[in-house]
Amino acid sequence: MVEPVNVAITYYSSTGTVHTLAQAAAEGAEKAGADVRLRKVAETAPPETVAARPEWARHLEEAAGIAEAGHDDLEWADAVLFGTPTRFGNPAGQLRTFIDSTGPLWFQGKLADKVYSAFTASNTAHGGQESTLLALANTFYHWGGIIVPLGYTDPVQFRSGNPYGTSHTAGDGPPGELALHAARYQARRVVETTTHLKAGRTA
Structure with missing residues (x-):
């Protein structure tokens, strides 16, 4: 019997939008039978910058109970979903800082052969969602990862329109059922694909 997928x-x-998508992804992965670790990366912005935006400071307090991501989480995982807001068409610096710290794991081959996928949000519909997800894929290539995109494998994708990964336009308000469904489905697809890979490796 194949063990559950990690x-x-x-x-x-910063303000909770990607956090909401991450929670939906966790729900989808758990319903698919996976063992899940929901982890936030450390906030690196200066306190005065965070305090200047009440919604940013508020979310930082609300998410205080979420454990911070560490290298051990990546080693433990069979699959990793990364979530980030867009920053000028790229992943947020906070996530990049964490990713850029993983050189020792990469050098030892500990990030290879895992399944990777990503999701994002931007303030406007054309604010860099696709380029952010594609930028993360560049890292997955270097790691020797197996990338699992959404594609158009679920009817919701013909409405949400992003085959690269779940995305949401924050300027339209909090993620609605369409985006949450996409995040849950993306995580389920990742778990199912990883399950098949694990089964094949143990056959």
């Missing part, structure tokens, strides 16, 4: 959902969220 999934690390590793994300950065």
Whole structure:
């Protein structure tokens, strides 16, 4: 019997939008039978910058109980979903700082052959969602990862329109059922794919 898939959902969220998507992804992975670690990356912005935006400071307090991501979470995981807001068409610096710290794991081959996927949010519909997800994929290539995108494998994708990964336009308000469904489905697809890979490796 194949053991349950270990999934690390590793994300950065400043005001809570990506956090909400990450929670939905965790729900989807757990319903698919995975063992899940929901982890936020450390906040690196200066306190005065955070305090200047009440919604940013509020979310930082609300998410205080979420454990911070560590290298051990990536080693433990069979699959990793990364979540980030867009920053000028790229992942947020906070997530990049965490990813850039993983050189020792990469050098030892400990990030290879895992399944990777990603999700994002931007303030506007054309604010860099696709380029952010594609930028993360560049890292997965270097790690020797197996990338699992959404594609158009679920009817909701013909409505949400992003085959690269779940995305949400924060300027339209909090994630609605369409985006939450996409996040849950993306995580389930990751778990199912990883389960097949684990089964094949133990056959």
